[in-house]
Amino acid sequence: MKSFKTQSKRVLDLMINSIYTNKEIFLRELISNCSDAIDKLYYKGLKEGISGLTRNDFAITVTADKQKRTLTIADNGIGMTAEELENNLGTIARSGSLAFKTENAEEMKEGDINVIGQFGVGFYSAFMIAEKIEVYSKSYGSSDANLWVSEGAEGYDVIPCEMDGHGTKIVLHVKPDTEEDKFSTYLEEYQIRSLIKKYSDYIRYPIKTEVSKYKEQTEEEQKDGMPRESYVELETLNSMTPLWKKNKSEVTEEEYDGFYKDTFFDYEKPAKHVHVSVEGNVSYKAILYIPTKAPFNYYSKNYEKGLKLYTDGVLITEKCAELLPDYFSFVKGVVDSELSLNISRETIQQSRQLKLIGANIEKKIKSELLDLLKNDREKYEEFYKSFGMQLKYGIYQSYGMNKDTLIDLIMFKSVKEGKFVTLKEYTEALKEEDKFIYYGTAKTVEAVKSLPQCEGILDKGYDILCFSDDVDEFAIKMLGEYLGKTFKNILSEDVSSSEADDKLNLENKGILEEIANCLDGKVAKVKLASSLKTRPVSLSSEGEISLEMEKVLSQMPNGGEGLKANKVLEINPDHAIFEKLKKVYVENKDGLKDYAEILYFSARLVSGLSVEDSLETTDKIIELIAK
Numbered sequence: 179m180k181s182f183k184t185q186s187k188r189v190l191d192l193m194i195n196s197i198y199t200n201k202e203i204f205l206r207e208l209i210s211n212c213s214d215a216i217d218k219l220y221y222k223g224l225k226e227g228i229s230g231l232t233r234n235d236f237a238i239t240v241t242a243d244k245q246k247r248t249l250t251i252a253d254n255g256i257g258m259t260a261e262e263l264e265n266n267l268g269t270i271a272r273s274g275s276l277a278f279k280t281e282n283a284e285e286m287k288e289g290d291i292n293v294i295g296q297f298g299v300g301f302y303s304a305f306m307i308a309e310k311i312e313v314y315s316k317s318y319g320s321s322d323a324n325l326w327v328s329e330g331a332e333g334y335d336v337i338p339c340e341m342d343g344h345g346t347k348i349v350l351h352v353k354p355d356t357e358e359d360k361f362s363t364y365l366e367e368y369q370i371r372s373l374i375k376k377y378s379d380y381i382r383y384p385i386k387t388e389v390s391k392y393k394e395q396t397e398e399e400q401k402d403g404m405p406r407e408s409y410v411e412l413e414t415l416n417s418m419t420p421l422w423k424k425n426k427s428e429v430t431e432e433e434y435d436g437f438y439k440d441t442f443f444d445y446e447k448p449a450k451h452v453h454v455s456v457e458g459n460v461s462y463k464a465i466l467y468i469p470t471k472a473p474f475n476y477y478s479k480n481y482e483k484g485l486k487l488y489t490d491g492v493l494i495t496e497k498c499a500e501l502l503p504d505y506f507s508f509v510k511g512v513v514d515s516e517l518s519l520n521i522s523r524e525t526i527q528q529s530r531q532l533k534l535i536g537a538n539i540e541k542k543i544k545s546e547l548l549d550l551l552k553n554d555r556e557k558y559e560e561f562y563k564s565f566g567m568q569l570k571y572g573i574y575q576s577y578g579m580n581k582d583t584l585i586d587l588i589m590f591k592s593v594k595e596g597k598f599v600t601l602k603e604y605t606e607a608l609k610e611e612d613k614f615i616y617y618g619t620a621k622t623v624e625a626v627k628s629l630p631q632c633e634g635i636l637d638k639g640y641d642i643l644c645f646s647d648d649v650d651e652f653a654i655k656m657l658g659e660y661l662g663k664t665f666k667n668i669l670s671e672d673v674s675s676s677e678a679d680d681k682l683n684l685e686n687k688g689i690l691e692e693i694a695n696c697l698d699g700k701v702a703k704v705k706l707a708s709s710l711k712t713r714p715v716s717l718s719s720e721g722e723i724s725l726e727m728e729k730v731l732s733q734m735p736n737g738g739e740g741l742k743a744n745k746v747l748e749i750n751p752d753h754a755i756f757e758k759l760k761k762v763y764v765e766n767k768d769g770l771k772d773y774a775e776i777l778y779f780s781a782r783l784v785s786g787l788s789v790e791d792s793l794e795t796t797d798k799i800i801e802l803i804a805k
C-alpha cells in the first residue's frame with residue numbers, strides 16, 4: 179500500500195473525522211470534477227477535430243445501491259492514467275487555499291472545522307461519508323484501466339482493472355449510520371435528487387440518476403388488482419442551463435448568492451452582483467460579484483485575480499487575469515463569450531475580443547460600485563474597508579492614469595466627523611475661494627488630531643482627511659488636484675504661516691539662521707510658528723516629499739533611494755523655550771548647538787521619525803538638566 183503525502187494525509191484526517199455540518203457538499207464536489215473531466219475531453223475534441231465527441235454523448239450518472247450501501251458517480255470524460263490517479267488523488271498540494279488548509283490543519287480544532295467550508299474541499303470530501311472509496315478510471319485513447327482504492331488515511335493502492343469505455347467511476351462505500359449521522363440518507367433517491375437540484379443544477383452535462391417508476395396498467399389489469407410492475411429508468415435531474423445564460427428574471431437572489439458561495443468558496447454573501455448580457459461588437463454574458471470581505475490571502479503574492487472564462491459553455495480557464503485590471507482584482511465572476519474556438523490558454527493574451535470585453539467589464543464594475551456608493555452607503559463602506567486600499571493603490575501604480583475610473587470611488591475618514599467622506603463630499607463643503615483639501619497622515623483620526631497643526635486648521639472651519647494607509651499620500655501625489663483644489667498635508671511648512679509669524683521670523687532672522695547652521699544641513703530651515711499653540715517644537719516639510727513619505731520610503735527594499743523630506747524645524751515663539759534660546763544666543767553662542775540638537779531630536783521623536791544619535795543626545799539633555 180502507498181502512503182498519502184503528508185499534507186494530503188492531514189486534509190484526509192480532517193475529512194474522515196469531520197464534524198463539518200455540511201457533509202452533503204461531497205456530491206457537488208465529485209460532480210464538479212466529473213464535469214471538468216468532460217469539459218477537458220470535449221475541449222480536446224473540438225481542438226483536435228475528433229469526431230464522435232459531441233455534447234450529447236456526455237453524461238454523468240449517479241446510482242445508489244441500498245443493499246451494498248454504495249453510491250456510484252460516473253462520467254465519460256477524459257479519465258485518468260495510473261500515473262494521474264496517483265498524482266491527482268495521492269497528493270494534494272496545489273492551490274493556495276489547500277496550502278492554507280493543510281498548513282493549518284494541525285492547529286485546527288474541532289470547532290474551527292467550518293473553516294474548510296470556505297474552500298473547495300475537493301475529492302477528499304467524499305471521505306466525510308464514505309469508509310472506502312474506489313476510483314475506476316480509463317484515460318481517453320488508452321486501452322488500460324486502473325483502480326485506485328483507499329480506506330482512509332492509511333494509504334491507497336493503484337491496480338489494473340477492466341473497464342468498458344473511457345472516463346471515471348467513483349464508488350463510495352457509505353459509512354454505517356451513527357446516532358448523529360444518518361449516512362444512509364445519501365442512498366435515498368429523493369435525497370440525491372434534491373442535492374443535485376440544489377448544488378449542481380447548472381452543470382452543463384446531464385446528471386442522470388435511476389428513478390423507479392411503475393408501468394401503466396390497463397383497465398383490466400387494474401380491475402384484476404394486479405400489482406403494478408416497477409422498473410428503473412435514467413432521468414436527467416439538472417436543468418443544464420448555466421446561471422449566466424438564464425434571464426435575470428428567472429434567477430432568484432438566493433441562486434445568485436448560492437452560485438457565488440459555491441463557485442468562489444466564500445461563506446459571506448457578496449456586496450453586489452451584476453448579471454450582464456451584451457450583444458454587439460463583442461457579445462458575452464457574465465455574472466460579476468463584488469465581495470464584501472477580502473479573502474485571507476488578498477493582499478499577498480499568492481492571490482490570483484481573474485474571471486472564469488467560458489466560450490459557449492466550455493471552460494477555457496479558471497482565472498482569466500486579462501479581464502480584470504489590478505485595481506478591480508477583488509471582483510469574482512464568470513464570463514461566457516463565443517470566442518473563436520482556437521483560443522487557448524496561451525493565446526488569451528493577444529485576443530482583441532478579450533480586450534474589448536475587459537474594457538467593457540471595467541466600466542460595468544465602476545458603475546456598479548458607484549451605484550452601491552450612492553444607494554447603499556453602509557454596504558459600500560464595508561466593501562471599502564476591505565478593498566479601498568486596492569483602489570488607492572491603483573491610482574498610484576498607474577501614475578494616476580486611471581484616476582478617472584477610481585477617483586470617485588475613494589474615501590477617507592473625516593477628522594471633523596469621524597466618518598468616511600468622498601473627495602467630492604469634501605470639496606462640495608468648501609467655498610469657491612478655498613484652495614486646499616487638507617489631510618493629515620496618521621493611522622487613526624485620533625492620531626491626526628494630536629498633530630500640532632491640526633487644531634489651528636479645524637479652528638478655521640476646515641475639515642481634514644485622515645490618510646491612514648501608507649499608499650494614500652503617494653496616490654494623491656499622482657492626482658495632484660481634485661476639482662481645482664490642491665491636496666495639502668497639514669504638516670507642510672506653509673500651512674502654519676501667518677502674517678504675524680512672517681514678521682516675527684524676519685525680526686529673529688539671526689538666531690533662526692544660527693540654529694539652522696548648528697544643525698549642519700539636517701533641516702532646510704528653522705522658523706517660528708505660533709500655530710503650535712501649546713507645543714514647544716514640531717517638524718514640517720517643504721516641497722514634494724512629506725515626512726510621512728520619507729518614513730514609508732525608508733522602509734522600502736531599496737531604502738527609498740535615500741529620498742528625504744526637506745525638513746523645517748518649527749519653534750513655538752510663545753513657549754518659554756524660545757526665551758531661553760534667545761538668552762543663550764546672546765550670552766553663549768557656542769552653547770546654542772546643544773539646544774538646537776536637543777530640539778531637533780525631540781521634534782523627530784514626536785513626528786515618529788527614527789533618531790540616530792540617541793545616546794549622545796540624551797547625555798546632552800541630562801547634562802543640561804544637571805547644570
Ligand code: ADP
Nearest residue numbers: 211212215255257258266267298300301302346
Ligand atoms: P480539484 O478539483 O480542486 O483540482 P480534487 O481533489 O477534487 O481537486 O481533484 C484532484 C484532481 O483529480 C483533479 O484536479 C483532476 O485532475 C482529478 N480528478 C478528480 N476527479 C476526476 C474525474 N472524475 N475525472 C478525471 N479526473 C478527475
